[in-house]
Amino acid sequence: IVSLVPSITETLFAFGLEGRIAGRTRYCIAPPEAKDVPVVGGTKDAKAEKILSLQPDLILAEKEETPRELVERLEKEVPLYVADVESFEEGIRLIRDLGEITGKRERAEQILSALEKEYAHFREEREGIWRKVFERGERGEEPLTVAYLIWRKPYMAAGSSTFIDAMLRQMGLKNVFAGRERYPAVSEEELQAAKPDLLFLSSEPYPFSPKHREEFQRMLPDSRVHFVDGAMFSWYGVRMLQAPSYLIRLLSEMVKPL
Template sequence: MKVISLVPSITEALFDLGLTENEVIGRTKFCIHPHEQIKNVEIVGGTKNINIEKIKSLQPDLILANKEENVKEQVEALMHDFKVMVTHVETVEDNYYLVKSLGNIFRQEEKAKAYNLKTYEVLNQAKINSRIKVAYLIWKNPYMTIGSDTFIHHILTEIGFENSFKDKIRYPEIKVEDLAKTDIIMLSSEPFPFKEKHMEELKAFYPDKKIMIVDGEAFSWYGTHIAKCGKYFNELLSEINSFQ
C-alpha cells in the first residue's frame, strides 16, 4: 500500500510500525522523524499548504491527515480523488486507538500493541510528586497557551500537573499578567521556538517562578512518540521535583 502522511507524528509512527520509504511515498516538510528514513520520501508541501498536484502525481492508495493540523478545504479536495483517513487525537485514549488503527491497516498489530503498552508505561511512571499549576506556552507575540480540549493538556494532566488554563479551550491568547497564579511556566520548543532569551524576559516579570523550556514533541506528538520519551520525562520531573 502506498501512503502519504500529512502529519509529522503519524509519519514517525508509520516508520516505527515497520513501514519503509517503499510504502510511505509522501510527507510534509515538517515530517522530520525518523531522520535517516524520511530523507528519500517526497515532500508534498507543509501541513497547512499541501501541494495537491504533487500528491496527484504520486497516486497514493491512502492519505493520512489530521483534523487540527491540516486545512479542511485542502483535505476535502483530496477526497475527490483519493481515500483519505482524517484523524483526531485529543486524549490518551484517542492516541491508543490511532496507533491500533494504523497497526490494523498496515498489518502491524503486534508492533502497534507494543507501542501502546509502552506509552501507558511511560505515562504511568512519569508522575509529579504534588499537584503543580503549569502554564504551557506555545506562542509569543501574542502569548498563547493550551486549553482543556488539547492533546497537550491531557498529557500534562496524565502526569499530574494542573493546567492553569484548564477553563479555556483550544489555544487562547493570554497576557503576562495572566501567569501570576501559575507555579511553573513551560515554554515549548515548538511551534514557536522559545529560547533562553525568552525565559529571561519572563523572569523579569516573575523572578521567583520556575520557567523552563520543554520538548514540544514530548507533549504534542501523538502516535508512537511518547513511548520513546520515558527518559526525558523522568529527567524533567526530577528537575521540577528538586525545585519544589
Template sequence: MLQIKDQLQYEVRIPSRPRRIVSVVPSQTELLFHLGLDEEVVGITKFCIRPEKWFRSKTRVGGTKTLDLEKIHALQPDLVLANKEENQQEQITALQAAFPVWTSDIQTLDAALQMITAVGEITERAEKAQALRNTIREAFDNLRITLPRTDLHAAYFIWRNPWMAAGGDTFIHHMLSLCGFTNVLGGTPRYPEAPLEKLPVIFEAVPAEKQLILLSSEPYPFKEKHIAEIQAVLPNAQVRLVDGEMFSWYGSRLLKAPGYFKALLQGIQ
C-alpha cells in the first residue's frame, strides 16, 4: 500500500500498483496513455478525446463536471485521478468516501511536472515519467532561450456569450507568460467575464500595435467568424485562433507546446 499526498496535500492510500484506474481529467488521461497504462485505465470522461482509440473503447463516465457516480462505482476503481479546477468538489468528495482519489492542482509548469512525477510513482511508471518530465523541462528551457522579445499584451478568451477570458490564477496565464505575453486580465481571478464593449477600456493603456487577442479552440470552439466581432471593437489588434490544448493541457501534451508556441510567436511577429 502506497501512502502519498496529492497536490491538495491530502494523504491518499493507494494500492501499490493500481490496476483499475478512472481518469476524470482529459490531459491526465492522455498522460496515462503516454505512460503505457492501456490495461489499467478502465474509465474516462466524454471529454477525454486523446488518445482517440481510448475515447472509442474505454467506458465513459460522464463529463468532467457531471460525473456519473454510478458508472464509476460499477467500475470499482482502485484509483481515481481528478483535478481541483476541472472537477466538482462535491462529486470528488463523494468518490473519496469509496475510493482512493488523487487530485492535482495545477497553475504552473512546475506543478504540472510535479503531477507527472507523482502519477509515474503511483502507477509504477516512475522512470518513464521522469524521462517525460526532463524532456518537457528541456523544451521549455530552450523556448525561453530562443524566445523573441515582445511587449505584446494579450487577452485569452475561453467562452462567448458571455465573453470570458483567462485571469491570473490559471495555468493558461502561466503559459501566456512563458510565451512572453502580458495577460491584460492577469490581475483578475480565474475566468472573469470580459464583455467586448469593455475591451477598449481594458486595452486603453496598450499601444494598438501591442494589442493581441487569442481565441481558444476549447472549451468554446472559436472560429474565423468570431475574429470580426473582436475587430469591430479593437480594429488594430492582432487576433489569432489558437489551439486550446497547448495552453491548458498539462500532461504529456506539454511535449508539443513549446514548438507550437514558437511557431505562434513567429507568425505574430
C-alpha cells in the first residue's frame, strides 16, 4: 500500500498494517514508526515513478490534496481509493471503507465502536459546558462565533464543506465563514467585519505560533485568540479518537468568563 494522506497512514498503522505500507509522504509522521517507510514526495508533489517503483497493489489518495493529474496517471496502473471527507459522517464512512478495502473490517468496526462511545461522552460534556455558559446569561442562547485560520499571507480560513467546519460544529461553535466553501482567502477587513468571538490559529498547514498573537490582537481586539492543534481538527481516521478530550479541554478554556 502507498498512502498519500497523513491521517490515513496513521489509520493503517492502527489497523495493524505496518508490514504492508510500502510508501508514504514526508508529512506522514504519525505514528513515529512511519518514519521507517520510504517517502514518495509531499502530499501535493508525490512522484508517480517513485510510487509505481514500489509496486503497490493499492494507493490511497485525497481529493483536495492529491493533484488530479497524479490520480489519473496512477489509477491507470494500480487500484486507487480517493478519500473525500467534508463532514463528520464522511469521516466515519472513511474508516469503514478503509477496513473493507484493506481486509481489516473487524478492526475498523472496533475503532468505530470506540468512537461512538467517545463522542457520546463528548456530547454530554459539551452540553454541560454550554448549559453553564447560557446560565451566566451573558449572551442568551447564542453560540460563540469563531474564525479558523489555516494560512497567513494571504489569510485563509476554513469555510463550509470542510472537516474543520464539521469539528467546529461538534463543539457547538458557529463558523463566521460558513457562508463560503472550502478555504477562502479573507482580508483583514473581512475578519474585522466578521467580529468573531474566538479566533483559532491552526498549527498546520501554516505553523501559527504565539509570536503571531500581537498581529491578531491588534486586528481583532475583542476576539479571544487561541492556538489550536490543527491535526485535531483536520485529521480524520483514527485521530478522531483523540479529538474529543482535546476539544473538551479547549472548550472549557474558551468559555471561561473574561
